Amino acid sequence: MNPAGRTTEELLAEVARLRSRDLPVRGGQVTAYVYDTGRAEVHEAAARAYFELLEVNCLDPTAFPSVVELERQVVGAVADLLGGGHGIFTSGGTESIMLAVKAARDAAHRARPNLVLAVSAHPAFHKAAHYLGVEVVAVPVDLETYKVRARDVADAIDENTIMVVASAPSYPQGVIDPVEEVAAVAAAAGVPCHVDACVGGWLLPWLRAAGAAVPPFDLSVPGVTSLSCDLHKFGYAPKGASVVLFADPAMRRKAYFASAAWPGYTIVNATVQSSRSAGPLGGAWATLQALGREGYLELGRATLEATVRLREGLARIPGLRVLGEPESSLVAFAGDGIDVFVLADEARERGWFLQPQLSYAGIPANLHITVTGVTLAGVEDLLKVIAESAEAARERGPVVLPEGLVELVAATDLEALDEADFAELASSVGVDLRPEAGQPEMATVNAILDALPAAAREAVLVRFLSAVYAT
Missing domain, CATH: 3.40.640.10 (Type I PLP-dependent aspartate aminotransferase-like (Major domain))
Incomplete structure (x- = not known):
């Protein structure tokens, strides 16, 4: 905290600097967490x-x-x-x-x-x-x-x-x-x-x-x-x-x-x-009040059309399949011969965020897309990125974990580790938790989590969050 206080201009500049590595909240390239109408006046x-x-x-x-x-x-x-x-x-x-x-x-x-x-x-x-x-x-x-x-x-x-x-x-x-x-x-x-x-x-x-x-x-x-x-x-x-x-x-x-x-x-x-x-x-x-019934109906039409085009486009990409018959605008797809976690990293490098979902209760690991009102304008770009990322993931091959790593993580008493020890453990699998390190590739992390039982996943995630916020 600055003893003398700071001006509004200084504060906003600092916020802008801190946000420079955030995912964008507008435009539709982040397919989870944010919902965009594509109408700036409504958000204003x-x-x-x-x-x-x-x-x-x-x-x-x-x-x-x-x-x-x-x-x-x-x-x-x-x-x-x-x-x-x-x-x-x-x-x-x-x-x-x-x-x-x-x-x-x-x-x-x-x-x-x-x-x-x-x-x-x-x-x-x-x-x-x-x-x-x-x-x-x-x-x-x-x-x-x-x-x-x-x-x-x-x-x-x-x-x-x-x-x-x-x-x-x-x-x-x-x-x-x-x-x-x-x-x-x-x-x-x-x-x-x-x-x-x-x-x-x-x-x-x-x-x-x-x-x-x-x-x-x-x-x-x-x-x-x-x-x-x-x-x-x-x-x-x-x-x-x-x-x-x-x-x-x-x-x-x-x-x-x-x-x-x-x-x-x-x-x-x-x-x-x-x-x-x-x-x-x-x-x-x-x-x-700003959107009204007509505004929501128009967004509904655009969302429905984008969802249909997304599902049809995914069906044309070799090695990908939509899970179930979605009745909403949430679409999840799995990979056959394609590591979806690697695909997600490839898409991230191309400027798009696809949300990984771990396997559970017989449901395979997959990637999740939330289609919103703004998606229709970029759905073909999204499909192009997914196709390119799928091909790159096929060429890279699936994540290969070191022998015994999953068993080691599962057997480790995470409560016995301090924050520095956990950060070192994370670093050993390629995840640098230092703020200056930037966004790591997550395929290896997701592969490890996917191989662990739910209780062990939860323990790792709690320690990860604690390490991220460590001062």
């Missing part, structure tokens, strides 16, 4: 509204009534699109899911509560379960369709089940679970059913309007009791903006937290956070 409107509400605190809606009106409008728009319900504006899908699990747990009053979900369900449910003392009961997906089977969900439900989960779509392969069937078996067992539509909630209705075959998935489906929908994904709002809807207002109240056991100010929270900026709420409201 959202940014200005975000700034106007930056210092407004959502902690006390009686002090800042603008928060109440903005949230009513945003939640109301989501409810109107997704079958009604009573909602809460949250910071993102993880918090929306956390609140849905909390509400179900508190309503059920089970001594040993559990949550039934597919192996393809988002890890946010595992995180919520970890924080809230709930056991996860994971069931397999069909390895042809990558969807959960309702009969497997039914078999997993027991007297301690507080909720079952269906995804619309599941993130890894972009397919929609059979929501009607899963909700029916949940209802028959007297158990709430949550639909994770964090990705699809503000996408699937517009794809349907553009002509896609989208099955019923929202709160209009009998047996669906709650639903999460992220507006900072296909709503194109700034991070973090999400809504969790409950069919029953009594269940929404179960998501709240209040405490009167202290002599200070009144504590009643609708979200996990207490103090939080209203900036994201303002940004979400402005984005919805």
